[in-house]
Amino acid sequence: MxxxxxxxxxxxxxxxxxxxxxxxxxxxxxxxxxxxxxxxxxxxxxxxxxxxxxxxxxxxxxxxxxxxxxxxxxxxxxxxxxxxxxxxxxxxxxxxxxxxxxxxxxxxxxxxxxxxxxxxxxxxxxxxxxxxxxxxxxxxxxxxxxxxxxxxxxxxxxxxxxxxxxxxxxxxxxxxxxxxxxxxxxxxxxxxxxxxxxxxxxxxxxxxxxxxxxxxxxxxxxxxxxxxxxxxxxxxxxxxxxxxxxxxxxxxxxxxxxxxxxxxxxxxxxxxFEQLHGLVFARMRAAPPAATPDAAAGWDIRNVMAAEKRQVLSGVHLVFSRVIPLESNPRQHPLWQLAEQFGATCGEQCNETTTHVVATHGGTEKVMWAKQNNKHVVSPAWLECSCILWQRANEDKFPTPL
Missing domain, CATH: 3.40.50.1000 (HAD superfamily/HAD-like)
Structure with a gap:
């Protein structure tokens, strides 16, 4: 040793x-x-x-x-x-x-x-x-x-x-x-x-x-x-x-x-972080700290972060399948709230606007609909990864278990 x-x-x-x-x-x-x-x-x-x-x-x-x-x-x-x-x-x-x-x-x-x-x-x-x-x-x-x-x-x-x-x-x-x-x-x-x-x-x-x-x-x-x-x-x-x-x-x-x-x-x-830093100071030049409170809110990093978050999954329309317990309020589920923070739109039923079905099993009705309509079917890890990295992850790398 x-x-x-x-x-x-x-x-x-x-x-x-x-x-x-x-x-x-x-x-x-x-x-x-x-x-x-x-x-x-x-x-x-x-x-x-x-x-x-x-x-x-x-x-x-x-x-x-x-x-x-x-x-x-x-x-x-x-x-x-x-x-x-x-x-x-x-x-x-x-x-x-x-x-x-x-x-x-x-x-x-x-x-x-x-x-x-x-x-x-x-x-x-x-x-x-x-x-x-x-x-x-x-x-x-x-x-x-x-x-x-x-x-x-x-x-x-x-x-x-x-x-x-x-x-x-x-x-x-x-x-x-x-x-x-x-x-x-x-x-x-x-x-x-x-x-x-x-x-x-x-x-x-x-x-x-x-x-x-x-x-x-x-x-x-x-x-x-x-x-x-x-x-x-x-x-x-x-x-x-x-x-x-x-x-x-x-x-x-x-x-x-x-x-x-x-x-x-x-x-x-x-x-x-470097991107956020640049955005904060760019907005600050347009509305410096000495300006009105409403103008200063534009460069507040909390507002800059929220705006940038919403861009990550902008245009993504999610439906969850066997991810959220049936007896719970889906809008209170952490993954639903996480998706919305990063700009996704969440729904309970599949329709023509749906782009992604997030599922834990491959044989559900929603998953079958998504496959028939050429929509993305991904595991919850895809959503989590996209939010961790602040960029939309490759759907092909996060298949739903069969």
Whole structure:
């Protein structure tokens, strides 16, 4: 077995130096944790409100406008990034059985010959977990930082957030002190256990809603800010994460495959973000922030995102077959609502306007009608994929099971 006690040990001095450099900013993750325990009602983790200039702005709406204008003046928006299953995937040592521990140590040992900045599998002894960086994450952060002020917002602990930031941004160039860690009780991978933990932009990003784009693998945790949300496909490298979500099949580690760094989820999402950024500032030039509230609504990223979403499935007329339970209101079903958010028109019966039948079985009356009338018959995965990628997926790749 490879003798790997802690793959980051050889870089410990450099990492500690980088950590100290980050902590020279207004507030560090560690300092925020101390502040959280110092008084009742303090939030766990770093909060933007703790930064001096923003703390003042919270009590002075005019000053908050100055903060926003400074951001927009640098031609940037805010990009709020989740950690686990979005940028990385982590598994506690206790969740990795002996066979997979051996294989992980083999894979990590093979990476020791690479430059440090190209290693993507890490054994982190101080937080007792393995972490796999999502392919393409470093290039994603580099390019995103050109157009966005980057934030991390995790429901995990401050220790977990600190460890992940050191891997993703060892010099503090991308995130600085802009890290919010809620510090909720942890589950197997140091993320919330046994319950959905809600996140809110009001916790640390007060007043920036018109310019904030949120990136997360779950919409459930953002009930109050879904108009700002871009949902990415969940990154699941470790078997324990797949079990945690009750998913069938094997993880990426088990099948020894991974996402493509240049064409995977992060790069696909980045292309959308760059497009949204361009649209926001194009509209802002036509109706600058100093204009009337009605004019400003045109460049609000929430409105820009909604308009772009509706273009994805514009012209698509869907009918569902054996997807929505008969006793339920179809208009309340998540897939019906998702389709409408992305511009599709949904109906209960097939007619001359129907373009797609979304079905889980191949022998239903609606499916037979669609085939006879040369309409698309697809599985629900086609709809989900189109919405994840923000582009209409190839119907031929998503046949309905027979």
């Amino acid at each position: 490879p003798q790997i006690q802690d793959l980051e040990a050889e870089d410990e001095d450099e990492q500690q130096a980088a950590k100290r450099a980050r902590q020279q900013g207004p507030v560090s993750v560690a300092a925020a944790a101390s502040a959280a325990g110092a008084g009742a009602g303090a939030a766990n983790g770093l909060s933007l409100a703790e930064l001096p200039e923003v703390a003042a702005a919270m009590h002075n709406p005019g000053q908050l406008q100055v903060v926003l204008q400074k951001l927009l003046g640098s031609h940037r928006l805010c990009l709020v990034l989740d950690l686990d299953h979005t940028l990385v995937n982590s598994a506690k040592f206790s969740e990795v059985d002996a066979d997979w521990e051996y294989r992980l140590e083999q894979l990590a040992a093979e990476q020791l010959s690479r430059p440090k900045e190209s290693r993507d599998l890490h054994r982190l002894a101080r937080v007792a977990m393995w972490t796999k960086l999502r392919p393409g994450v470093r290039e994603f952060l580099r390019r995103a930082a050109e157009r966005f002020e980057l934030w991390i917002y995790t429901a995990g602990s401050t220790a977990y957030a600190d460890a992940m930031v050191e891997l993703l941004d060892p010099t503090g160039h991308y995130f600085g002190s802009r890290v919010i860690a809620q510090g909720v009780p942890s589950g197997p991978d140091d993320s919330p256990a046994d319950a959905v933990v809600f996140k809110r932009l009001m916790q640390g990003l007060e007043g920036r809603e018109p310019v904030v784009l949120i990136v997360d693998d779950s919409s459930a945790v953002w009930p109050n800010d879904r108009r700002n949300l871009f949902v990415v496909e969940r990154y699941i490298y470790f078997p324990s994460s797949r079990r945690r979500f009750g998913m069938q099949g094997k993880s990426l580690l088990e099948i020894e495959r991974d996402e493509c760094p240049s064409r995977g989820m992060l790069m696909t999402a980045l292309r959308v």
